[in-house]
Amino acid sequence: MDGGGRHGTVWASGEGSFVKPASQNRILHVDGDSFFASCEIALDPRLEGRPVWVGGGRRGDGIVIAANRLAKKHGIQTGTACFEAKRLCPGGVLCKPHYEAYRDLSRRMFLILEAYAPTLVPYSIDEGFLDFSTMEAHVWRDTTAADYVQGLRQRVLRETRLPVTAGLGNSAQLAKLATDAAKGTGFLEVPAGREKDFLKDRPVQELSGIGRNRQRSLAALGALTFGHVARLPSMLLKQKFGIWGQQLWLFANGQWNEPLALEIKDRTTLSSSTTLPQDEPDPEAALTFLLSEATRLTGQLRRECMQAREFSLAVRFNDFTEVAACHRFRHPQFLNSVINTVLEQMFREIMAGRDRPVRQIRLALFNLEKLDTHPTLWSRTPEERWGALDDATHELNQKLGKTALMTGAQFALQHSDPSQKQPKAKCPFTPQREMITQLWGAPDPAHPAQGTLF
Ligand SMILES: [Mg+2]
Incomplete structure (x- = not known):
């Protein structure tokens, strides 16, 4: 590089030219607009321009889990009953969820986002953070953040047909609030130094993860907005809320500028919750389902190089009563035969007399x-053999379809229950770990990744 570009010298002399002060973290938050509803429109262009909502529940007609802007204009929100939505907007369209397709669109969206910054941290199926901190100094020449983000939004829309909104600020938390404020307009930047001003009149409950209790305690101190929080003594907040209180005070004063990082946490639990396609009167059929699901979970556990010492099983009946049981092994277990034997026993005890x-x-x-x-x-351990078997099964099923290779329990399930021939896709509500795997391959088992805010 010749050192003298059109827009000044990149190789500036003087100490610290390349080290941006911490106060200049620039984090972009990107969020899909009414994501599931937008996915349905992306999948079926005939829905364009119409009020659209996606229904959850067993038959996809329970409550609304996503509604586009046109539907929201009719008063339809997440949580509205689908029959009520139809009454509010007779001309609107109810879509059953297609979670596999949503996952696929999400993956495509993140692959595009990834090209726009050195660091991408997925946060949920339709939200992620990009680190723009070094872009101004090292990457951008003729462009501004607004132009760059405009280009990003247009490319996502062009290639996936998904509309996204973005916010830019000095921390992930602030960027998220900027996105919320930008809904409908597409992009909002909170310039460095203007954070306190931007936050002043915004209610504290806008902060993600703030919780009712903290909100109530803050209200008791007279703090309803970030402006109120900023005026409280920081020591008081520290006494009341510990480290979180201090962080909140810094945030409200525009001084929270944590760099973006992909936080690393070990998985602590693996679980599944399934409402059967219909209320199952035959306990043996329910047991077959349970064992098949347990087989799937233990396979996933082994693929992540884990084993489990404890289990819990909860069975909910059609009258909404519920019975649960736990089991703790003396040593951690990874074999289906061992785990399924105990689960079967637990299940039979739960069902006895019910x-x-x-x-x-x-x-x-x-x-x-x-x-x-x-x-x-020196030898082939059972762990190694099982690991190899799981990997091979997973690979074959990925190539040939989900049910190319089945265990006995899975096979029995398919034969006993025709609705299981095409198992319904699960809703991807906590997809970050999976998303990272899909974007960048299997995580290092010692360091599976997970992001948090505060
Ligand atoms: Mg969204």
Whole structure:
């Protein structure tokens, strides 16, 4: 590089030219607009320009889980009952959820976002953060943040047909608030130094994860907005809320400028919750479902190089009563045969004397420990053999379809229950770990990733 570009010298002399002060963190938050509803429109262009909502629940006609802007104009929100939505807007369209397609669109969206900054931290299926901190000094020449983000939004729309809104600020938390403020306009930048001003009149409940209790305690101190918080003594907030109180005070004063980082946390639990396609009167059929689901979970656990010491099983009946049980092994376990034997026993104990159809089954594996499936030099361990088997099964099923290779329990389930021939896709509400795997390959088992705000 010749050192003298059109817009000044990149290789500036003098100490600290390349080190931006911490106060200049620039974080972009990108968020899909009414994501599930937008996905439905992206999948079926005939829905363009019409009020559209996606229904959750067993048959996709329970409550609204996403509504586009046109539907919202009719008063339809997340949580509205679908029959009520139809009454509010007879000309609107109810869509059943297509979670697999949403995942796919999400993956495509993140692959585009990834090209726009050195660091991308996915936060949910339709939200992520990009680190723009070094862009102004090292990447951008003729452009402004607004132009750059405009280009990003247009490309996402062109290539995935998904509209997104973005906010830019000195922390992930502030960027998220900027996005909320930008809904409908597309982009909002809170310039460095103007954070306190931007926050002044905004209610504290806009902060993600603030919770009712903290809100109430703040209200008791007279703090309803960030402006109120900024005027409180920081020591008082520290006494009341500990470290969170201090962070909140800094945030309200525009001084919270944490750099963007992909936080690393170990998985602590693996669980599944499934409402059966219909209330199941036959306990043996429900058991087959449970064992099949347990097989799937233990397979996933082994692929993540983990094993579990404890289990919980909860069965909910059609009258909404529920019975739960736990089991703790002396040593962590990873074999289907061992785990399924115990689960079957637990299930039979739960069902004893209860003559009601099963509505929902919840299963959780926790107290997880590492499982070493790597080959050893001197012998082939059962762990290694199981690891290899899981990897091969997973790969074949990815190539040939989900049910190309099945265990006995999964096969029995398919034959006993025709509705399981095409298992329904699960809703991807906590997809970050998965998303990272899909974007950048399997995580290092020692460092699965997870992001947090505060
Ligand atoms: Mg969204």
